[in-house]
Amino acid sequence: MLRLIGRRLLLLVPTLFGLSVLLFLWVRALPGGPATALLGDKATPEAVARVNEAYGFDRPLLEQYVLYMGRIISGDFGTSLQTSRSVLEEFASRFPATLELTVFAMVFAVALGIPLGYWAARHVGRWQDQVAVLLSLMGVVVPVFFLAFILKWVFAVQLGWLPTDGRQDPRIDATHYTNLFVWDGMITGEYDAAWDALLHLVLPGVALGTIPLAIIARITRASVLEVMNADYVRTARAKGLAPRLIRDRFVMRNALLPVITTLGLQLGLLISGAVLTETVFAFNGIGSFLWDAIFNLDFPVLQGFIIFIALIYSLINLVVDVSYGLIDPRVRVS
């Protein structure tokens, strides 16, 4: 197991290196330059030329890349052109928001998706199954931003049950240590702040969690169906084991394997899904910031953030593989 982890961590190095080259080239192939982003409407061509010179965008590509990598290795990811703050600092202050949102969305998706899939499998072919399949189909086809918009309009604007946007009501004075607002509220004993932060998570979390919910439900359904028809389950039944025992120990344990793989993949996708959700809900995470960075051609942020996200994505996959091995001994052997 340790060797598996070690090997996977080593593999990260060439992966991230390759990604950095691609990113570097991609960002420079984009039309326009950062100068207009910096200077705004009032940019004169001379000013644009001056900025390009100041930022080194007029130097040969290879030279720029070497400089860039040199700084990255020393831990300097540059400064955001939009905010004049270091990319590392921007990431550190925004990532907790996305993490909180993603975890909420995932918990929502798993808590509803697995029971829904199991329920459908148990009633395969009957109306319950059809309802579940229809629901999960709808979950996949409705675009996230549209769902976000509708949820917000109904539950926040019309009914006023939940906040429309942001991470916390500015009227609440909360202390922040980790920038995970719910967590911070819990550890400082500011429960109203924690509760308020949790409420702010509901709509964006539901919007973001809907697609994984649907996918998890479908995978669970298919997987449960497959396992229920497996020989060992039939044998268990023939031996007269209690149905509950069969379900918990034989069916669910085996059926969850593909679901866990899906979870890992979905978690990565959630981070990219957060781009739209965070924008609609003015949720101050890496998603909305990345979105602005794309619009403003904020090169250092684009490069830095995508590398961080890739790193996190790789680590999630590693965790998934490891937990897979814990559940299924065969993986460890091979």
Add this chain to the structure above:
Amino acid sequence: MPASARRRLTALTAAAAAAALLLSGCAQSQREDSGGGDAEGSGGSSEQVDSRFIFASSSDPKTLDPAFANDGETFRVSRQVFEGLVGTEPGTPDPAPLLAESWEASDDGLTYDFTLKQDVTFHDGTPFDAEAVCANFDRWYGFTGIQQAETMSYYYGKLFRGFADKPEDAVYESCEAVDENHATVTLAQPWAGFIASLSLPAFAMQSPAAMEEYGADEAKGTAESPQLTEYARAHPTGTGPFRFESWNVGQDITLTANEDYWGEQGDVQEITFRVIDDPVARRQSLEAGEIDGYDLVAPADVADLEEAGFKIFTRDPFTILYLGLNQEVEELQDVKVRQAISHAIDKDALIRQTLPEGTKKAIEFIPDSVNGYTEDVETYDYDPERAKELLAEAGYPDGFTVDFNYPTGVSRPYMPTPEQAFSNISGQLAEVGIEVNPVPEKWSPDYLDRINGTSDHGIHLLGWTGDYNDTDNFVGVFFGQEKPEFGLDDPELFAALEKARQTASLEEQTPQYEDINRMVSEVVPAVPLAHPAPSLAFADRVEDYPASPVNDEVYNEIELNE
């Protein structure tokens, strides 16, 4: 899954369901607590109102040090914390005394004696006096290296034209603290726009002690990546009615009332600027009662919001929207063609159909509140027949086809809906035989790069919002030099603009600018279309808002009724 685990799961699911049900109730009760509260009387006195004011901004300020800023969101915050020597007359763009009670200019326009307001202190307790004034002027003049970059000291560089290390072009020469309350600023060349320009937040007075303590001039990083100084992140220190409290980047910025303020404090004791970058989200936040107001309301939303009981305040237009005519295009080189296009456009219809209420028709490139405005210009009234005649005279009896560049997905104060303006104008041009070839592009960087940086475009939509009341800030920016935007090479006009800028007094300047406006109207480098009025929307509890054409809106003047 063992039985106990299953029971736990069941319990969890039940708890989650219960929580979901509770959510709604709690959220609602919380809102009632914070909203209704002590608002019964609605008499308007400050004891009865909720003194916390929440305004949605579209982005974070770029910095808290206004000397290094040029964008609206930064200035919005700066105006609460800082004050300049010069402010504006409420509701107008005209300069008015602020930290300087009065000033006197020498006859040659080179020396300005400022008499300062007494008993004013900065937020750090240090006195505002003549030495502080000179410290600020000398600081700007003394900017070095990266500080001189257009990305940082944009306005000082543009307006004062030179720093201490290259004094040849500099407009500023020196500042002397005569006594505690008198400062004398000496300019190296006359400049009639000097006083008006001091109303810009970029030239606000900052505490020299605080700037020193928090390293306002120790720009970190390299020229390649400048970073905010400690001062610009967390210690802005001015004399304004509000002091800086906290900044959660990407989220909100909080200011609280300055209890030692020399002026009136008003109903608002605490301001929160919440960052909501999506315009639809801003509107929804207002509708849900989470914010008290926001800026740049989409024209299409104005009527709806008003009907729903929200208050709309409209700024007196200090903007110009124009149709640029690039003379690199062969057909557009003929002034008759440019005049024909002017006659072909029904500006009234354009305004009625695509621009917000309060918009004024434009006959030249400055609003009527700006020095040098004159009605004595060629106005090119809507006359399609005359347009066709002119086209025929120019050798295009059947018209011609031209590229029409316009930006998409952007909303500017002077151009809320470019796509609508494009289709409206295209239709009007087609009436006289000019067919357009639409070239839509993303605003930044594509559109701006093409229009400002290349001559590869045809007719195009662009505009401007004035920064302060100075004619040069409009016509000088547009027509003061040869630019790819218009392909205009008119040395006579360029020279006239340079001369007008360097004229010492407004009295002498006015006739010069009137002549310039007449010249421009004869050359037709672009068609002035409209002066659109930007609107702000507020919750019903906002009784009055100090809407200003140049956005000089300080929140101690807001009146609340609950």
